[in-house]
Amino acid sequence: MKQSLGAKALLFPTPVLMVGTYDQAGRPNLMNAAWGGICCSDPPCVTVSVRKSRHSYDGIVARKAFTVGIANEAKMTQADYVGIASGRDVDKFAVSGLTHVRSELVDAPYAEEFPIVLECRLLHTLEIGIHTQFIGEIVDVKADKNTLNEDGLPDILKILPLVYDTAHKGYHAVGPLIGKAFSAGKKLL
Amino acid sequence: MKQSLGAKALLFPTPVLMVGTYDQAGRPNLMNAAWGGICCSDPPCVTVSVRKSRHSYDGIVARKAFTVGIANEAKMTQADYVGIASGRDVDKFAVSGLTHVRSELVDAPYAEEFPIVLECRLLHTLEIGIHTQFIGEIVDVKADKNTLNEDGLPDILKILPLVYDTAHKGYHAVGPLIGKAFSAGKKLL
Numbered sequence: 001m002k003q004s005l006g007a008k009a010l011l012f013p014t015p016v017l018m019v020g021t022y023d024q025a026g027r028p029n030l031m032n033a034a035w036g037g038i039c040c041s042d043p044p045c046v047t048v049s050v051r052k053s054r055h056s057y058d059g060i061v062a063r064k065a066f067t068v069g070i071a072n073e074a075k076m077t078q079a080d081y082v083g084i085a086s087g088r089d090v091d092k093f094a095v096s097g098l099t100h101v102r103s104e105l106v107d108a109p110y111a112e113e114f115p116i117v118l119e120c121r122l123l124h125t126l127e128i129g130i131h132t133q134f135i136g137e138i139v140d141v142k143a144d145k146n147t148l149n150e151d152g153l154p155d156i157l158k159i160l161p162l163v164y165d166t167a168h169k170g171y172h173a174v175g176p177l178i179g180k181a182f183s184a185g186k187k188l189l
Numbered sequence: 190m191k192q193s194l195g196a197k198a199l200l201f202p203t204p205v206l207m208v209g210t211y212d213q214a215g216r217p218n219l220m221n222a223a224w225g226g227i228c229c230s231d232p233p234c235v236t237v238s239v240r241k242s243r244h245s246y247d248g249i250v251a252r253k254a255f256t257v258g259i260a261n262e263a264k265m266t267q268a269d270y271v272g273i274a275s276g277r278d279v280d281k282f283a284v285s286g287l288t289h290v291r292s293e294l295v296d297a298p299y300a301e302e303f304p305i306v307l308e309c310r311l312l313h314t315l316e317i318g319i320h321t322q323f324i325g326e327i328v329d330v331k332a333d334k335n336t337l338n339e340d341g342l343p344d345i346l347k348i349l350p351l352v353y354d355t356a357h358k359g360y361h362a363v364g365p366l367i368g369k370a371f372s373a374g375k376k377l378l
């Protein structure tokens with residue numbers, strides 16, 4: 001039996017994305033976004049939604065670029081901090097002890113300490129409501145070598161990404177593997 | 190030390206979304222999408238990306254509506270199955286034993302067995318590459334009563350949503366709560 005909860009932005013789970021930008025003074029900045037995800041396989045693209053009032057907004061528009069780091073358990077405190085402070089007031093990299101690296105591919109920085117980073121050039125901008133959706137074409141993914149399996153791809157249980165709960169604003173761990181896609185359902189074919 | 194992996198659609202984690210539609214013959218259909226997420230808080234909106242070749246595509250375009258169910262551990266087999274079979278060939282609800290319910294708010298069905306469903310009217314359609322992004326305004330969220338906490342909001346550890354690993358195509362469980370957003374980072378303020 002289902003109960004109506006009204007029109008709410010609830011989804012389970014969402015990722016915790018570390019959006020890296022240069023601001024109009026050229027200072028590196030990082031924000032925390034749970035509103036985003038992959039939106040296309042070819043070209044590979046990722047979305048992040050940002051309010052116009054955010055310091056990161058102008059940077060994305062001006063530089064037509066951003067990076068997306070994957071927040072992980074080891075850096076949960078820093079990941080949450082960049083979602084509380086504003087780059088207008090403080091240098092979030094300096095305060096949190098994160099190291100900013102200039103992307104060689106797009107005009108945006110990323111934090112070295114997050115295990116995975118997507119370097120993105122701005123492809124589309126869509127005004128929706130209080131959020132603007134930015135779609136970035138992923139021009140490269142960079143991963144910490146110690147997260148890679150023998151097949152050369154990152155292992156989610158080595159990344160240990162944060163899993164966000166939109167209802168109670170909690171960061172959860174990733175649990176164990178319980179099945180494989182394009183496989184678990186074959187028994188019903 | 191980071192290693193370049195090339196331009197790939199990698200993100201950690203993504204959700205596992207059960208997209209419900211009526212096809213052009215009025216038959217209910219369900220597909221599995223990991224490319225999607227929340228894109229706006231007000232109006233609350235969710236994205237799902239669908240290839241034009243998918244049977245669900247025409248249904249969303251024609252009815253200007255879809256639903257998004259949250260795939261959970263208990264129904265992993267069914268959730269994966271609807272990502273393998275095509276509604277052109279089979280009645281996925283019948284084969285998987287899922288019950289289709291007609292939304293009273295939008296022109297689309299959902300599967301009663303998934304614990305959370307978002308009822309969406311189509312707000313924007315954006316061609317990106319091989320995927321088309323559909324943005325749906327969430328007109329209501331319905332939740333199984335046994336997933337709700339005393340505050341009236343769903344508990345992610347009662348939903349037990351699937352957590353998708355884009356690198357190795359695995360379904361993972363949600364792990365324990367490890368911190369609270371807008372709180373864990375306060376020690377750096």
